[in-house]
Amino acid sequence: MVWSPADERFQENLEAAKAYYEQRWTLCAPRSATMLGRPVGQWLSNLRRPGALEGHSEWETALREVDDDWNPSWSPEWQRHYAVVREILAEESILAYVEPGVTVHGMDIGKWLARQRTPEVWAALTGGQRECLEVISVIPLAPAPGPETAASRPRRP
Known part of the structure; x- marks a missing residue:
């Protein structure tokens, strides 16, 4: 009934x-x-x-x-990409490198992952997004060194 x-x-x-x-x-x-x-x-x-x-x-x-994350506070598109990366990395015993061009379900997850790791994008992510990535061992890349200035060069004796 x-x-x-x-x-x-x-x-x-x-x-x-x-x-x-x-x-x-x-x-x-x-x-x-x-x-x-x-x-x-x-x-x-x-x-x-x-x-x-x-x-x-x-x-x-x-x-x-x-799905505990069915209604995230960030965009559903970001969550779709993350879910694929999470599942792919869960199948690996160590952190796998997913190159740009690796496409799953029509999404270039390699390009997406590389972009998330850039310092500018990482800084713009919410705390929850960064936490999600860190749980699957994704961390930001180190910032690129800036141009060397005269003050930062070692002086010759």
């Missing part, structure tokens, strides 16, 4: 979201994403809107059980 048509629709969409997560490692699906014949990307995007889950804490709990 169906107690609520809204709950039934949620459960059907949740099954599609679970299937999407199994393939893509994240629930930060692009709006155009579909799974099991359902517009899972649009559905998740709608649920991320402020107030969309008001009165439905059990729905949010169900989504967090699938």
Whole structure:
């Protein structure tokens, strides 16, 4: 017996979201994403809107059980890239080097990863984003040395 048509629709969409997560490692699906014949990307995007889950804490709990980062405070696009890098590095026993041009699910994750490690981009990331990267042993590159000045050159005796 169906107690609520809204709950039934949620459960059907949740099954599609679970299937999407199994393939893509994240629930930060692009709006155009579909799974099991359902517009899972649009559905998740709608649920991320402020107030969309008001009165439905059990729905949010169900989504967090699938992917704790289903609704990050940063962009879903960043989270999609991160999820792929996280899964690839989890399969390696040591930190792997992912070169630019390595493409997964249509995303150049090598280029994305290289960009995240640059000092300018690293500084612009939120604390949560940096923490996510550090958990998978991704750290920023050292800043490039600046031009040598006369004051910094060693003096000859």
